[in-house]
Amino acid sequence: MKTTEFIEIAADLDNPYLQKWKAEGKKVVGYTCSYLPDEILHAVDLLPYRLRGINTTSTMIGDTYFGPFICSFPKCVLQLAGEGQYSFLDGAVITPGCDSMRRLDECWRKTGEDYPNSAPDFFHYFGVPHKIVDYSLDWFVDEIRDLINAVEKHFKVKLEEDRLRASITLYNNSRKLTAKLDQLRIQENTILSGSDALAVILAGTALPRETYNMLLEDFLNDVEGSKKESNGKKKIMLLGSVDDSIELMQTIEGERAVIVADNLCFGPRQNVNFVDESEDPIPALAKRYLQQSDCPRMFGLYKERLETVKNRVTEAKIDGVILQNIRFCDLHGSENGLLERDLEAAGIPCLKLEREYGPMVETGRIKMRLDAFMERLDK
């Protein structure tokens, strides 16, 4: 598969593979956060679909349920739901990635009452602890079991252990392929722009995993030997709030930069840790998903996150780090301040960038900051 095809899939909510899945009578369950184990849904023949808020032209519906001083990401997701654009969903699982996303649970339920067919029949709240301790791991295992029970009851399916083990293996294979993609990005003369890499990863959130693994493997075989993207360009690492905007990545990269690494929740970071296949599957999934330290939703792990970024900066020979956050994103807004302080102290140039989720409406303002940052890196 070529990059352009991944871009086409990533640019839309719907795609031909999804249509085929639905035409075969199979079900799709949307979810909001990278802390949800896809393997659970996959093992009972449901397509796990990561919810996005792309291509919104207004937040008229979202504004009814959310206040004005709140992250625009859940608002855009709700807008699309209210417009009926998520009518292909058979279920939705909401996770407390942050308070704004947690609010999506009750806001979407209410929208479902006001706008016909805007909320799927299956609606489940999946709690995720904010700390990693023994009892929170037990709680998370309970949450996974509750999700399994709810799914089994609603969709009249039975989760078999061997099917779950097979799903874990499949997703681990996917992680190996994404790790390869990630390595291609950080090589001396990278052959992949950050926006293309994002498109490849985004496509994976909306395709059946078997298909995606096949397409990704083909892509990785074909892409070797492509023209170099990084010749003389500044190497950038992108951090911060949820970002599935190819346009934002392209604006950042422009003619002078290439994003060779990121630590975004739609980025490759979800694919670096494997589920231990030798353990009992449910506790193994709980460990793998809860023990992700990359999101600032997790308490007490800032030092680990800082070290991860610093190591990546060294490994990928990063020239500068861009710390973006969606307006009113408290988690990344505050963490970006800490990261800026500590990375600058370590001699790593940083740019903080605040933006809205949704269509790019502030290109001039953002471009001025980016230009000034690139000029600083030129010195």
Added chain:
Amino acid sequence: MIITGGCDVGSLTSKGVLIRDNRVIGSEIIKSKVKPQNSADAVMSAVLEKCGLGRDDVHYWIGTGYGRDKIDFVGETLSEIACHGKGAKWLMPKARTVIDIGGQDAKTFKIDENGKVERFITNDKCASGTGRFLEVMARVLGLEMEEMGRLSAQAEFPITFAASCTVWAQADAIKYLNSGYNIEDIAAGINNAMANRVAVLVSTIKAEKEICMTGGVAKNAGVVNALEKLIGQKIRRIRRQDPQLAGAIGAALYAGEKLKQEKPI
């Protein structure tokens, strides 16, 4: 004799400057038009006319400001942060920290001994803390921008605005006007609100002496005085030229460096 030009097309005003022998030989400030190219053409024509020069007499132009990418007569473009840094250094050689409040941005940056930007931070939330905020508020009070500073110096009991969000502050200003508060006290409250927003940026970057201020808001004594109090440091007033011209001056200086085959940044 080499003449270079700087054209700074901002969101509110456009500025043009011509430099010869390290001297500003002509400058102009106009209200920006809808299309950046029209603003650039108009300000360039005005400054050329003032100097009795033709377009071909200028050896190299550099464009900056929000509309920089739309100007067809410039040789290259640079960000306004780079140009304000260079311009500030020329306007005040000892400057190491620059506060630039433009139409839709407030920026604070540190510069080195050559006027090159070492580090910068910008406002992000919205229009509060920008020239647009002051413009909107001046319109509410029925004042010219320049009058805001003069009037606020006469305030006895400056109003404290609960919100520096442009929309909420506008509603508050109307409420105070209708309640019969002195316009001087309201003007001072607006300037203080503005200074509060910008002071956060100045503190964050850990400003070093000398501090100077560029951009149109530098001419509002009310904001500058309030800002000095908040940051507890002196802000040096720029006298050599209009501080609003700093970006265009920096662009013209970089154009000169370019001609000398030096790397502009």
